[in-house]
Every structure is written in structure tokens, then in C-alpha cells.
Amino acid sequence: MDLLDPILVHHVVNSLGWRSLRPLQEEAIEPVLAGEDAVLLAPTAGGKTEAAAFPLLTRAQRQGWKGTGIVYVTPLKALLNNLHPRLETYTGWVGRTAGLWHGDIAATRRRRILAERPDLLLTTPESLEAMLVSANVDHRAFFSGLHSVVVDEVHAFAGDDRGWHLLAVLERLQKVAGRPVQRIGLSATVGNPRQLLDWLQGSGRGRRPGRVVAPGVTLPEPGSGGPSVSLPEGEPGAGSGGQSVSLAKGAPAPPPPGDVELDYVGSVANAATVIAALHRGEKRLVFCESRRTVEELGEQLRLRGVTTFLSHASLSTDERRRAEAAFAEARDCVIVSTSTLELGIDVGDLDRVIQLDAPATVASFLQRLGRTGRRPGTTRNCLFLALDDAGLLSAASLLLAWSHGWVEPVVPPPD
Structure with a gap:
């Protein structure tokens, strides 16, 4: 300093x-x-x-x-x-x-x-x-x-x-x-x-x-060709002590920190029922993999009397700002989003992250999991709610890769 x-x-x-x-x-x-x-x-x-x-x-x-x-x-x-x-x-x-x-x-x-x-x-x-x-x-x-x-x-x-x-x-x-x-x-x-x-x-x-x-x-050593990175202690997916783990080498992975659960609900309406009933009084951020699902889930939650904000790229400026303001001001609410709220935004008082089906990558999941557990005495958490069999399998395979500490390499598209 x-x-x-x-x-x-x-x-x-x-x-x-x-x-x-x-x-x-x-x-x-x-x-x-x-x-x-x-x-x-x-x-x-x-x-x-x-x-x-x-x-x-x-x-x-x-x-x-x-x-x-x-x-x-x-x-x-x-x-x-x-x-x-x-x-x-x-x-x-x-x-x-x-x-x-x-x-x-x-x-x-x-x-x-x-x-x-x-x-x-x-x-x-x-x-x-x-x-x-x-x-x-x-x-x-x-x-x-x-x-x-x-x-x-x-x-x-x-x-x-x-x-x-x-x-x-x-x-x-x-x-x-x-x-x-x-x-x-x-x-x-x-x-x-x-x-x-x-x-x-x-x-x-x-x-x-x-x-x-x-x-x-x-x-990884330069020229090793390995995409795996050993995460530091405290990073979601890291074992204690920052030990190096790699799926490719079949190394055993210590249990990663964080409260992560996977459940099957079968429909957006059932997901809304679960979200409305769980963790009342807390601020919950729900990630969906499409704008259509964001809109549908938002409608279902509002029908159940839940204070709900939406965030995706097609919303007007005013609607997006309302969602962003909810992070700083609201408490007992649900914010439903595509990946727009995945990156970097300060949500220090967020209580829960819920994921419908699965994101495309482990890296994306780590970003979303990292939205939680920032207050002293709290842990990082994520509840996966699968809408169908494909979503259940995708979430399970992603969590298996995460449990081994694996993160995808970033590969730029061909120029």
C-alpha cells in the first residue's frame, strides 16, 4: 500500500x-x-x-x-x-x-x-x-x-x-x-x-x-495445454488450501464450499410455487436461460403475490433501472434475470440465488454463485430447479464438473 x-x-x-x-x-x-x-x-x-x-x-x-x-x-x-x-x-x-x-x-x-x-x-x-x-x-x-x-x-x-x-x-x-x-x-x-x-x-x-x-x-505451466486452473481458497469450486484438481487427470476433488441443491419441478408454474414459498422475507435472484422464461416466471410470481422485478436486454431503460434499484433498496422480493445480472454488479445484500435449468458453462455458474455469501456469517448458495429431464441432466453434469474444480478455458472465435 x-x-x-x-x-x-x-x-x-x-x-x-x-x-x-x-x-x-x-x-x-x-x-x-x-x-x-x-x-x-x-x-x-x-x-x-x-x-x-x-x-x-x-x-x-x-x-x-x-x-x-x-x-x-x-x-x-x-x-x-x-x-x-x-x-x-x-x-x-x-x-x-x-x-x-x-x-x-x-x-x-x-x-x-x-x-x-x-x-x-x-x-x-x-x-x-x-x-x-x-x-x-x-x-x-x-x-x-x-x-x-x-x-x-x-x-x-x-x-x-x-x-x-x-x-x-x-x-x-x-x-x-x-x-x-x-x-x-x-x-x-x-x-x-x-x-x-x-x-x-x-x-x-x-x-x-x-x-x-x-x-x-x-x-498451468506455459505450453502444458491444460485448461484447468487451481482456484484459491474461498472461490466457489475450490478445495481447501487451493489444491490443484483436474477432471482430465481424474484427481479426487474435495467437497467445494457452498450450499448447492438440485431439484426437479417440471414447469415454470411449479418453479414459481416453490420460489414463492421458500425464503420469504429474503432477497432472491433467479436466473433463467431465456427472456421468454423470465417474462413467464415473473408473471407467475406476481400472480402469487410476490414482489417481482425483471431484468433482460429487451426491457426499457426505466424497467431495467427499477430492477437495478431493487438490489439497493428492496428486501422481500424476487429479481428474475437472464445473464444481464450475472456479471460484476454489486449485490452485497443478496440472500439467495436460484437457477432454472442450468447455465451453459461452469464459469457462468461460478459468477452466479458468487452473487451470494458476501455478508459475514453467510455462505454462497444456489438452488437449481429443473424444468424438464434435459434441464435436470444439464444441471447434474455441470455440478459434477464444478465439484472437481474445473473451469472452461476461454476460446476466442476464429477471426
């Missing part, structure tokens, strides 16, 4: 009440301050945002960065909305600013951002591209002070075509800035972080220094 800006250290201790930094936050300081590219890997709620933000703000202070020096990219607008107040607080501690730019931001606020050029800009790759091609944005002036880009939930980009779009936008930003731009990826669940770092570096691979920062994680 001694390497951080003293004003930041003062607020970490006195405003946040932290006696020390978490292991990832400590180990990330040196490479981030040195300007290295990095992938920062830690369990859900492991303090990854601060691990990137604190040393970057320290660099900005020491090197006198002017204008927008940091761009913070996430895959979801909901995650941006959630992060903005926190990063606005951190930048304010050192006399700097943070701005929020995405498709739901009003034109007046966008004009203010263009005029004031916040030190840290939170946005999506699509909004960045829109800025780069807009006749209303002097992108060369706006991004002339850019030094670093943080990509939150980087695994969510690398696994599909949005990742290639992100890399193309980052290459254009670097050209506009006229200097090498540091790239920092944040992730909680990935089986091949070294390959992910190589991917994130883009044209800088082999030319720029880069490292994976993952305290307590046993990484």
Missing part, C-alpha cells in the same frame, strides 16, 4: 475502513504502476475494480495526466451504472472525475462529458466506436490523453464476437492517442488466463510487458 498515492491511502484506511488491501490489490500495484499489461484474476467480490483503479489513479497523479487518461470498459450498461458511483468516489478523493457514457445517457450529459473530459470514462465497446465515428466528437482531442484501458469481465468479451470488436476498437484508440495504451483485464472465472492476456494484448503481444496477477491461483 505504501506505493499508492498518500491521499488514496488515507481514504482507503479512513473512508473505507480497510486496515489492509486484499492480496490481489497488493500484488497488482507494482505491474499497474509500471504500465504493464495485465490480467487480474480473483474470486467474485475479490476487489478487482480497486486493484486496477487505485494504482492507475496513483499513476495519473504522479505523471500529471490531463484529460481522459483511463477508459473503463464493461460488457453491460447495468454494470456501468453500478460501478459509476464507486469510481466517482475514488476519483474524487484525488481531485479527479469519472464520467458515464452509454446508450441510455441523455444528450445533455454527453455534451457535458465532451466539454469536461473526465479523467476516467466508463463505457461499452459499442459506445466507444460510436464516439470514434461521430461527427459530433473530436475524438483525437478527447482521447489525446489516454494512457490505460481497463476491461472488466474480460472473459465475457473474449468468448464471442464482441471480443474481436473490442480489440479493433482498442487498436483504433491507441492510434488516436498516439502512444501505446496499457490494457488491464479483470476476471473472476477463466481457465486459461495466460492465453487470455495474450489475446487482450492484441498487436502488443510479444512487444509489451504483461503478466497475470492471480494470488493463490496455481496456473
Whole structure:
């Protein structure tokens, strides 16, 4: 912590009440301050945002960065909305600013951002591209002070075509800035972080220094070809002591922490009956694998008198914001969502996670399981409710892989 800006250290201790930094936050300081590219890997709620933000703000202070020096990219607008107040607080501690730019931001606020050029800009790759091609944005002036880009939930980009779009936008930003731009990826669940770092570096691979920062994680040796990663103690799916386990090698897996159950209900209506009856008075987040199921379950829960919020990409801005506000304000309620609320969003007072059928990957399940168990004295938990035989088999096979500590590697699509 001694390497951080003293004003930041003062607020970490006195405003946040932290006696020390978490292991990832400590180990990330040196490479981030040195300007290295990095992938920062830690369990859900492991303090990854601060691990990137604190040393970057320290660099900005020491090197006198002017204008927008940091761009913070996430895959979801909901995650941006959630992060903005926190990063606005951190930048304010050192006399700097943070701005929020995405498709739901009003034109007046966008004009203010263009005029004031916040030190840290939170946005999506699509909004960045829109800025780069807009006749209303002097992108060369706006991004002339850019030094670093943080990509939150980087695994969510690398696994599909949005990742290639992100890399193309980052290459254009670097050209506009006229200097090498540091790239920092944040992730909680990935089986091949070294390959992910190589991917994130883009044209800088082999030319720029880069490292994976993952305290307590046993990484596969370079060239081993193994996708398995040993998770640190406390990560869902990790055995005690962070022991290395691998399905491919048939190693025995210690029981992973967390209260996880699987049950068969047979229909959305029956699932609604179970959810309405269980854990009354608590805040419950239910994940569904389609928007149609979200809508159907929401209707069934409301018919049973349950206070219910919905979240998926087709909802209006107002409806999405109501769902996000429920995390901070409501108590006895159910929030039904697709994967939109899986990533990174702070749900520190969430009591339960319920999953209809099964997500597509163990990594996705780990993200969802990690929404719970954040309060002292609570454990991570997830109740699987299978709607049919296929859902039951999918959930059972996923839980078998999870029990062995296995996480999929992130494989970018062919270019």
C-alpha cells in the first residue's frame, strides 16, 4: 500500500475502513504502476475494480495526466451504472472525475462529458466506436490523453464476437492517442488466463510487458495445454488450501464450499410455487436461460403475490433501472434475470440465488454463485430447479464438473 498515492491511502484506511488491501490489490500495484499489461484474476467480490483503479489513479497523479487518461470498459450498461458511483468516489478523493457514457445517457450529459473530459470514462465497446465515428466528437482531442484501458469481465468479451470488436476498437484508440495504451483485464472465472492476456494484448503481444496477477491461483505451466486452473481458497469450486484438481487427470476433488441443491419441478408454474414459498422475507435472484422464461416466471410470481422485478436486454431503460434499484433498496422480493445480472454488479445484500435449468458453462455458474455469501456469517448458495429431464441432466453434469474444480478455458472465435 505504501506505493499508492498518500491521499488514496488515507481514504482507503479512513473512508473505507480497510486496515489492509486484499492480496490481489497488493500484488497488482507494482505491474499497474509500471504500465504493464495485465490480467487480474480473483474470486467474485475479490476487489478487482480497486486493484486496477487505485494504482492507475496513483499513476495519473504522479505523471500529471490531463484529460481522459483511463477508459473503463464493461460488457453491460447495468454494470456501468453500478460501478459509476464507486469510481466517482475514488476519483474524487484525488481531485479527479469519472464520467458515464452509454446508450441510455441523455444528450445533455454527453455534451457535458465532451466539454469536461473526465479523467476516467466508463463505457461499452459499442459506445466507444460510436464516439470514434461521430461527427459530433473530436475524438483525437478527447482521447489525446489516454494512457490505460481497463476491461472488466474480460472473459465475457473474449468468448464471442464482441471480443474481436473490442480489440479493433482498442487498436483504433491507441492510434488516436498516439502512444501505446496499457490494457488491464479483470476476471473472476477463466481457465486459461495466460492465453487470455495474450489475446487482450492484441498487436502488443510479444512487444509489451504483461503478466497475470492471480494470488493463490496455481496456473498451468506455459505450453502444458491444460485448461484447468487451481482456484484459491474461498472461490466457489475450490478445495481447501487451493489444491490443484483436474477432471482430465481424474484427481479426487474435495467437497467445494457452498450450499448447492438440485431439484426437479417440471414447469415454470411449479418453479414459481416453490420460489414463492421458500425464503420469504429474503432477497432472491433467479436466473433463467431465456427472456421468454423470465417474462413467464415473473408473471407467475406476481400472480402469487410476490414482489417481482425483471431484468433482460429487451426491457426499457426505466424497467431495467427499477430492477437495478431493487438490489439497493428492496428486501422481500424476487429479481428474475437472464445473464444481464450475472456479471460484476454489486449485490452485497443478496440472500439467495436460484437457477432454472442450468447455465451453459461452469464459469457462468461460478459468477452466479458468487452473487451470494458476501455478508459475514453467510455462505454462497444456489438452488437449481429443473424444468424438464434435459434441464435436470444439464444441471447434474455441470455440478459434477464444478465439484472437481474445473473451469472452461476461454476460446476466442476464429477471426
